[in-house]
Amino acid sequence: NAGVTQTPKFRVLKTGQSMTLLCAQDMNHEYMYWYRQDPGMGLRLIHYSVGEGTTAKGEVPDGYNVSRLKKQNFLLGLESAAPSQTSVYFCASSWTGANTGELFFGEGSRLTVL
């Protein structure tokens, strides 16, 4: 049972390049989230999904897009990377909402934008 798997784990981009982070969960969870973690700022919600085919903005959505075409996958895209997007990105999933149950996190994807 893999839980939440993120790929890639590390990536270096140049400013203006694009990329997609993939999150896959095998727990049949309805809710999926993308967070970014920066020193001294905790985790901030970028986008989230409450079910297959749905997406919504979190607190820091600018510069990112997401898609949830399949229930088990949640993709995070950067269309034109900027140095401010250098961060560690975490995907999470949960069976119920954030105020009722546990979020299961992946191991993170470290992105550096030069």
Place this chain on the structure above:
Amino acid sequence: QQQVKQSPQSLIVQKGGISIINCAYENTAFDYFPWYQQFPGKGPALLIAIRPDVSEKKEGRFTISFNKSAKQFSLHIMDSQPGDSATYFCAASWNDYKLSFGAGTTVTVRA
């Protein structure tokens, strides 16, 4: 601005000592307060959680104390062990999609 303020940023404790991490919030709509533990190179994992109708919750060596009137809650790690060395995040939520995290506290337990 962060909706949950966490302190201290870091702390060092001797093996067997007590680690205390404090969090404060303003949004009275918050109704769920979890703590997450994160080891280097790993994602956060749920440690313990509390709701505001309870003033204290204990699971093993970990205890959450909750003060609704002061809008504060804290994590106590009793008999701290080197394996407890990690970063701890408090969090708060009031709806089904948004979990607001504190900035995190790095705990180092010296043997």
